[in-house]
Amino acid sequence: MLCPGCQAPIESDAVFCGHCGSPLPPVHLCRSEVEESVQSQSAEQWSDDGASVAEEQEHQSFVVPEYPLTPLPASKVSGSTPSPAPLPFTGGPSLHRPAQKAGAPSTGRNLVFIAVILAILGVGIAAGIFALWQNKHIPSHQPFTTATSMPLPRISGVATFHDTSNARSGINSVSLSVHGLQPLANGSHYEAWLVNEHELHIQPLGTLAKAGDTYAVNFSQPDGNILALGNTLQVTVETTQATLPSGRVLLSAHFPPMAGMHINHLLVSYPETPDKIALLPGLLAQTRQLYDQSQQLRTTNDKTAIQCLAQNMLVLLDGQSPAKPTVKSHTCSSAHVPQLSINYGLLGQNNNGYVSTVGAHASLAATQTDSTDNIRKYAQQVIFSSENLSNWFSTLHQDAQDLLAHPNDHNKAVEIMSLADHALSGVDSNDNGSVEPIHGEAGAMQAYLSGQSMATLNLTSNK
DSSP states (O other): OBOTTTOOBOOTTOSBOTTTOOBOOOHHHHHHHHHHHHHHHHHHHHHHHOHHHHHHHHTOOOOOOSSOOSOOOHHHHSSSSOOOOOOOOOSSOOSSGGGGGGGHHHHHHHHHHHHHHHHHHHHHHHHHHHHHHHHHTSOTTSOOOOTTTSOOOOOEEEEEEEOTTTTSSOOOEEEEEEESOOOOOTTOEEEEEEEETTTTEEEEEEEOEEETTEEEEEEEOSSSOGGGGOSEEEEEEESSOOSSOOSEEEEEEEOOHHHHHHHHHHHTOOTTSGGGOOHHHHHHHHHHHHHHHHHGGGGOOOHHHHHHHHHHHHHHHHSSOOSSOSSOHHHHHHTTOOOOOOSSOSSOTTSOSHHHHHHHHHHHHHHSTTOOHHHHHHHHHHHHHHHHHHHHHHHHHHHHHHHHHOTTOHHHHHHHHHHHHHHHHOOOTTOSSSOOSSTTTOOHHHHHHHHHHHTOEEEEEOO
């Protein structure tokens, strides 16, 4: 509160001014005037400096002025000692324009802060635009790679099964070749195994040896059918010379259960044949017998021997001995042609012999839901062979009956020999220099080879 006379600060409830001794108006009037003055100053200050300066000044404390608050004697007031200069009122906003500078630093800081934010945003936007541009110009088909992330060679293997005895002992050999393997260190090596998952039997096939760009192993056994030993082929990484696999399985292949059942009938065993011999080995063996009988026609002109040979060929085709043989067994023995007795024929009595059964099981293997392209490919070749055999054997059957009735018919004998040769080894009907597994060419031998190819396994990585 200021004195109306000298403008010196005074107490709000003072009656006289402590500097000039002038009487003061009542308190409520002084307060009203001061409040109006302060409000006027505050409004002006808010309009000039903004809300930030007003808020800062509003929190400043009132400083009590250091001068007497009681009236001085008149003698002292009128004396030579000058009155002290009035102090500015510090409890409210200043009425002077220079006070506006108090807000300048705050406004400057705000501007600097905003400029920094804008600069950061600008840098971020520029970086984003550069990243998008860079990504756009990197080909999607050429990803970045490092030395440790370079793709390793694809590992694949093929196992093929063979009969080195030409159907006399069945499939007795397997060859395994693997591409993409890397040399192992510290005495480790690759081992191959044939596993029977149903009977828990494991057949070691040997250690894979490096041969050029591949690792390979061949395994053979003198007798018995290898395909009967297991249904899964594995390649493992071993650190010792173990007799059973204990290392990581690197490659494996399984015979498909449903298609594999019919492959087993073709190559391993069939319940309805003599000694449960498999269909394709039985077909090949019995066709070879027929061929042997036919070739004896070249070396004899004896009518009895010719009749005995024709009679034996009919037994091989029909699968049973005639109820009333044309030539008795003892007569054939005297002509040095032992009489044959077979209970499963190449054609059969009702088209149920080796030829038709082989074709049926090849077809069944190819049409199962778990069949593979490899099985279907070679099953078709087996079917071609069975169709060729059916035609050749049907003609040969009629020729054998004619020769049995007319043993002097040399032309029939020649035709029988030719048909038997076609049936066993096939014929190059298109004169291209080879017998192919196609219509009109493939015989029993080609059927057996194609059947072995049906059992081929493609090993894949277990990663």
